[in-house]
Amino acid sequence: DAKTTQPNSMESNEEEPVHLPCNHSTISGTDYIHWYRQLPSQGPEYVIHGLTSNVNNRMASLAIAEDRKSSTLILHRATLRDAAVYYCILRDFSGNQFYFGTGTSLTVIP
Amino acid sequence: DGGITQSPKYLFRKEGQNVTLSCEQNLNHDAMYWYRQDPGQGLRLIYYSQIVNDFQKGDIAEGYSVSREKKESFPLTVTSAQKNPTAFYLCASSISRGGYNEQFFGPGTRLTVL
Numbered sequence: 001d002a003k004t005t006q007p008n009s010m011e012s013n014e015e016e017p018v019h020l021p022c023n024h025s026t027i028s029g030t031d032y033i034h035w036y037r038q039l040p041s042q043g044p045e046y047v048i049h050g051l052t053s054n055v056n057n058r059m060a061s062l063a064i065a066e067d068r069k070s071s072t073l074i075l076h077r078a079t080l081r082d083a084a085v086y087y088c089i090l091r092d093f094s095g096n097q098f099y100f101g102t103g104t105s106l107t108v109i110p
Numbered sequence: 111d112g113g114i115t116q117s118p119k120y121l122f123r124k125e126g127q128n129v130t131l132s133c134e135q136n137l138n139h140d141a142m143y144w145y146r147q148d149p150g151q152g153l154r155l156i157y158y159s160q161i162v163n164d165f166q167k168g169d170i171a172e173g174y175s176v177s178r179e180k181k182e183s184f185p186l187t188v189t190s191a192q193k194n195p196t197a198f199y200l201c202a203s204s205i206s207r208g209g210y211n212e213q214f215f216g217p218g219t220r221l222t223v224l
Contacts, residue, residue, distance in 0.1 A: 091209030100152030
């Protein structure tokens, strides 16, 4: 199973950019990189996903390394509402294996 | 509003009793999923369904059962065979099961077995 490795926790000051790293050295060519975030006692919320190219949406940007063995979720301007656990997940084209791991707990400091 | 609803939010049961958790979606999604989350851990897949009247076991299906009689509904039964059922249960759906699709999650049901 393709797995991901993330730091357990990170801190950021409010209104500053945040770069959340994810290593996925065993990624295969058909694996999509997904990011979700979860607030305490709530269901996860989709953030962004990509395959090979960098992706941008209203919530964040996803930067994918050229060899695809790592990726970085970028929150351009952290707010207090961005404090959550962020999960980096791999899913292959068929949708198999949605392994969440333990994620990165982001603390935003006012 | 389109979305996924799970009920109840909190559920208490005595040991040895079966309990059924509800999951309904009005997103017209084909695929539905059940996950379990333990404190401080990520999500683990229990069962998934790609289409009505079809479902497949996930990584930790033992002690659980599901049905998919309607597209919008995917109830999960936690049976007495599940050795440690106390956990946070999350239901999700996606347009189809392909890995390029995002999943939409419900608010979860926290089950406590006394």
